[in-house]
Amino acid sequence: MARIGRISWNWDPIQEMERLERDWNDFFSGLGRPSAVKYPPINVFTGEDDVVVISEMPGVNPEDVDLTIIGDVLTLKGTRRRQELGEGQAWHRRERGHGDFYRTIQLPYNVESSKVEANYSKGILKITLPRAEADKARKISVKTA
Amino acid sequence: MTEAEKSREVKKQEAGGSVATERTRTGRIYMPNVDISEDRDKLALYADLPGVGDEDVSVTLENDVLTIEAKVSPVEIGDHRLSYAEYGVGDYFRSFTITEPIDRDRIEAKMKDGVLRIVLPKKEEAKPKQIKIQAE
Numbered sequence: 672m673a674r675i676g677r678i679s680w681n682w683d684p685i686q687e688m689e690r691l692e693r694d695w696n697d698f699f700s701g702l703g704r705p706s707a708v709k710y711p712p713i714n715v716f717t718g719e720d721d722v723v724v725i726s727e728m729p730g731v732n733p734e735d736v737d738l739t740i741i742g743d744v745l746t747l748k749g750t751r752r753r754q755e756l757g758e759g760q761a762w763h764r765r766e767r768g769h770g771d772f773y774r775t776i777q778l779p780y781n782v783e784s785s786k787v788e789a790n791y792s793k794g795i796l797k798i799t800l801p802r803a804e805a806d807k808a809r810k811i812s813v814k815t816a
Numbered sequence: 817m818t819e820a821e822k823s824r825e826v827k828k829q830e831a832g833g834s835v836a837t838e839r840t841r842t843g844r845i846y847m848p849n850v851d852i853s854e855d856r857d858k859l860a861l862y863a864d865l866p867g868v869g870d871e872d873v874s875v876t877l878e879n880d881v882l883t884i885e886a887k888v889s890p891v892e893i894g895d896h897r898l899s900y901a902e903y904g905v906g907d908y909f910r911s912f913t914i915t916e917p918i919d920r921d922r923i924e925a926k927m928k929d930g931v932l933r934i935v936l937p938k939k940e941e942a943k944p945k946q947i948k949i950q951a952e
Contacts, residue, residue: 714901715900795867
């Protein structure tokens with residue numbers, strides 16, 4: 672009962688349009704196009720010899736995050752714990768998401784999994800993935816017959 | 817007041833503070849997501865501010881308007897080139913009108929792992945009092 676009232680009061684045409692736009696984008700986005708619903712959001716920076724993946728995940732306990740690398744695929748798995756209510760407390764607003772997340776990220780090349788470094792600071796996870804030695808660019812000379 | 821009425825009230829008051837004034841620093845500004853809870857003694861606010869350290873956030877309460885401003889120092893990435901992006905990086909700004917009388921001297925704010933936690937204790941007079949019903 673209370674729930675129905677709440678939804679109607681919170682209905683916001685701008686938010687609704689943003690939601691439609693997001694759905695629209697999801698519908699048309701192929702692989703590699705950003706989508707607003709993925710969690711946690713990532714930015715990927717590429718250099719000659721390594722890839723840096725940076726992700727915003729404030730309030731996550733680093734122990735609740737699992738990183739695995741197989742070949743050129745990075746898997747990011749974890750939990751963002753929910754903010755619990757104490758005795759006699761009630762929510763005015765709840766905008767911060769919570770729950771389990773799971774993402775796989777296709778990297779531009781194979782990485783040296785033993786040399787991967789991950790660092791969590793100020794709610795941001797930074798993963799540095801050095802390119803596999805065997806995968807580094809080599810110059811091949813063309814022989815004439 | 818029911819919860820529905822409360823949330824409508826907060827929503828109505830939101831626009832003024834964040835839209836009316838312009839900032840001097842250019843660049844992108846994001847509105848942080850917040851959780852706000854209330855109990856008998858206090859309001860508690862949690863805001864997601866990834867990339868913000870304890871020194872870079874300012875919280876003010878003036879004329880019943882609570883303002884959160886935070887500066888972000890982007891992560892150092894050397895000469896790498898951005899090849900894929902799902903989020904933008906910028907400062908944070910958001911303000912709320914607080915209708916409860918707050919004990920200003922006891923406000924606490926703390927940053928941890930990119931989350932700001934503000935506790936706003938209510939003034940003694942604003943706390944609900946149980947009134948005894950006397951039998952005749």
